[in-house]
Amino acid sequence: MTKRRERKIKRNLRKSREQSRLHRGWRQHLAGILLVAVIIFLIVLFFMIRCSRGTGKAERGSMKIESVKPDFDVQLLSINEYSRPGIEVDSIEGIVIHYTANPGASAQDNRNYFENLAKNHKTKASSNFIVGLDGEIIQCIPTWEIAYASNERNGDTVSIEVCHPDETGYFNDATYRSLVQLTAWLCNKYGLKADQVIRHYDVTGKNCPKYFVEHEDAWDNFLKDVAYAIKHKG
Numbered sequence: 001m002t003k004r005r006e007r008k009i010k011r012n013l014r015k016s017r018e019q020s021r022l023h024r025g026w027r028q029h030l031a032g033i034l035l036v037a038v039i040i041f042l043i044v045l046f047f048m049i050r051c052s053r054g055t056g057k058a059e060r061g062s063m064k065i066e067s068v069k070p071d072f073d074v075q076l077l078s079i080n081e082y083s084r085p086g087i088e089v090d091s092i093e094g095i096v097i098h099y100t101a102n103p104g105a106s107a108q109d110n111r112n113y114f115e116n117l118a119k120n121h122k123t124k125a126s127s128n129f130i131v132g133l134d135g136e137i138i139q140c141i142p143t144w145e146i147a148y149a150s151n152e153r154n155g156d157t158v159s160i161e162v163c164h165p166d167e168t169g170y171f172n173d174a175t176y177r178s179l180v181q182l183t184a185w186l187c188n189k190y191g192l193k194a195d196q197v198i199r200h201y202d203v204t205g206k207n208c209p210k211y212f213v214e215h216e217d218a219w220d221n222f223l224k225d226v227a228y229a230i231k232h233k234g
């Protein structure tokens with residue numbers, strides 16, 4: 001091999017090494033740009049999903065529900081010692097929130113269950129109101145009469161049983177909205193404040209309403225929504 005040829009080969013080798021280094025540099029550069037683009041895309045996507053969820057569905061605790069009188073279906077139970085004793089209360093000092101512990105059952109199902117206790121004598125149970133899965137409300141017992149729901153607070157509170165779709169006891173949006181509206185409307189009707197709204201748990205320590213006992217933050221948010229509604233009478 002001539003020296004000239006040898007030099008040429010070395011030169012070509014050097015050149016091709018430089019080119020491949022340059023190539024590698026570009027590839028890394030491109031990968032970096034691509035990574036940043038993907039991250040930006042994901043961030044934008046995240047905020048778009050959040051915004052679309054936010055439309056018309058405010059976070060609980062800031063739902064801005066007003067305490068106008070809700071529509072409710074009055075289906076008073078017949079007077080009987082198992083669900084409607086017909087005893088008047090002296091005063092109304094609070095509202096007690098419950099969950100039905102009967103996943104998927106409607107307000108009507110629960111109302112019928114209370115009514116049937118008059119015949120089957122299975123237990124003593126009832127509630128002044130029931131809020132259903134579609135936000136419907138049934139009144140079973142007049143507010144000034146005792147319901148068998150809240151143990152030692154039966155005599156000075158109004159009880160609200162709330163339906164829930166599953167075992168978690170979480171109230172869906174339609175149910176939640178009606179519950180806030182009904183609770184706040186009752187508060188205004190009887191001169192009560194949000195801190196006079198309690199859970200069955202606060203009376204007896206029972207895990208009722210389940211989700212609000214197991215999630216204190218959800219309960220606090222509910223009370224915030226009730227307090228807002230009490231101030232805004234529509």
Ligand SMILES: [Zn+2]
Pocket residue numbers: 097098099149200208209
């Ligand atoms: Zn209860």
